[in-house]
Amino acid sequence: MVTKFSPRSLNLRAFAQQEATLTGADPLQEYERLSEEQRRLEADSVAKPTVDWTARGELRAGPGGAEQIWLHLNADATIAMACQRCLQPVAVPLATDRWFRFVADETTAEAEDQDAEEDVLVLAPSFDLLELVEDELLMDLPLVPAHELCPVDLPHEAADEGAPQSGDGKPNPFAVLAGLKSGKPN
Numbered sequence: 001m002v003t004k005f006s007p008r009s010l011n012l013r014a015f016a017q018q019e020a021t022l023t024g025a026d027p028l029q030e031y032e033r034l035s036e037e038q039r040r041l042e043a044d045s046v047a048k049p050t051v052d053w054t055a056r057g058e059l060r061a062g063p064g065g066a067e068q069i070w071l072h073l074n075a076d077a078t079i080a081m082a083c084q085r086c087l088q089p090v091a092v093p094l095a096t097d098r099w100f101r102f103v104a105d106e107t108t109a110e111a112e113d114q115d116a117e118e119d120v121l122v123l124a125p126s127f128d129l130l131e132l133v134e135d136e137l138l139m140d141l142p143l144v145p146a147h148e149l150c151p152v153d154l155p156h157e158a159a160d161e162g163a164p165q166s167g168d169g170k171p172n173p174f175a176v177l178a179g180l181k182s183g184k185p186n
Contacts, residue, residue: 007055007129012102016057016069022129023054028077031134037141038079051077053133069102069123075133081142086150096136 005015007022015022028035028049038049053075062068076095083090101116102123103109113120 010127010129011125012057012069012071012123012127016059016071019056019058021054021056024052024130026051026053026130028079031130031137034077034079034134034137037081049077049079051075051133051137055129055133070118071100071102073098073100073129073132073136075137077137081145083147083150084144085146086152086154088147088151090145090147092142092145094137094140096140098136100132 003011003014003018003020005011005020005022007024010022014020028038028051031051034051053073055074056072058070058072059067060070074095074097076093078091078093080089081092082088099118101112101118101120103112103120104123106122109120109122
């Protein structure tokens with residue numbers, strides 16, 4: 001018997017027992033916290049962004065032969081964020097490829113998560129897979145989104161008059177530091 005699974009209310013045990021796979025290509029707007037990063041910009045640099053994901057469940061023998069529930073998750077999306085150098089929209093690719101193992105309670109999860117390569121989560125009777133997708137993509141957000149090469153010219157500050165100059169006309173940073181150390185401006 002093949003069971004139809006819902007990603008918003010997933011029975012992980014049955015999903016793993018059937019070694020089932022779910023896939024989706026959801027509009028970014030269905031992920032409230034992730035789309036919030038896009039809304040701040042009000043830019044159309046990413047046309048109809050989607051969150052593409054695949055989840056596969058399986059049972060594996062654990063210590064003592066007990067079956068353990070595992071979930072493999074792949075997800076990716078591209079969102080527009082503000083470049084921190086030029087403040088123009090920059091397309092930021094996000095991706096995750098992770099394994100999760102499920103245990104009976106929070107105490108076990110905390111104890112085993114520190115030494116495990118996979119993430120250890122608590123088994124819930126009804127699991128929201130799409131919330132996990134969103135959490136994982138949020139963790140992939142860059143701290144400082146930026147273009148590799150900004151599409152606009154960036155303003156440059158004029159060199160201070162009287163400050164020692166390096167060969168390119170900018171103040172020599174070592175001379176500036178020496179002046180600060182001695183208490184005399186250079």
